[in-house]
Amino acid sequence: MDDYKLPIGGTDYPRTLSEFDEWFSSESDCLDFIRKLRWPNGFVCPSCKGTKGWQLSTELIRCTQCKRKVSILAGTTFHGTRKPLKTWFQAMWYVTSQKFGGSALGLKRVLGLGGYQTAWCWLHKLRHAMIRPGRESLCGTVEIDETLIGGEVIANLIALVTNTKRLMYLKAMISLMF
Numbered sequence: 001m002d003d004y005k006l007p008i009g010g011t012d013y014p015r016t017l018s019e020f021d022e023w024f025s026s027e028s029d030c031l032d033f034i035r036k037l038r039w040p041n042g043f044v045c046p047s048c049k050g051t052k053g054w055q056l057s058t059e060l061i062r063c064t065q066c067k068r069k070v071s072i073l074a075g076t077t078f079h080g081t082r083k084p085l086k087t088w089f090q091a092m093w094y095v096t097s098q099k100f101g102g103s104a105l106g107l108k109r110v111l112g113l114g115g116y117q118t119a120w121c122w123l124h125k126l127r128h129a130m131i132r133p134g135r136e137s138l139c140g141t142v143e144i145d146e147t148l149i150g151g152e153v154i155a156n157l158i159a160l161v162t163n164t165k166r167l168m169y170l171k172a173m174i175s176l177m178f
């Protein structure tokens, strides 16, 4: 996407947990944030492209041209959710602030979600939403932050590898690491 610009911390998204709490202290704060992301230059009706609308509620806008009621959440990950947007925003904060993206179990525990299945579903939706459309493949020199290989993981890997060639390759890799 040619018009994609990198978001700026403190302007486009909160940088710290205290900023997060300030920015998203209520449901209407969350709705306002979504509205700005969705229509950065003001409301645009998805049906007739009209740019004027009446605010019917914090979530609904009626297009003055075609009279259609447009939900700010329609077509978003949050459409039809029965949980507060604030909880979704807290989930996003959790997932994006964890070094390894968080886990369903962690999400369930931190947010007090009802069950593991719900947490897993949320995590799946958020991970899917974080994929930037039209992203290009990595190229040039690619640096990886860090990885952890060793101890029982290596032992278990060796136990699982039955193919002799793969085992030899693995042993060669291990010898290079230590």
Ligand SMILES: [Zn+2]
Residues within 6 Å of the ligand: 045, 046, 047, 048, 049, 050, 063, 064, 065, 066, 067, 068
């Ligand atoms: Zn319209």
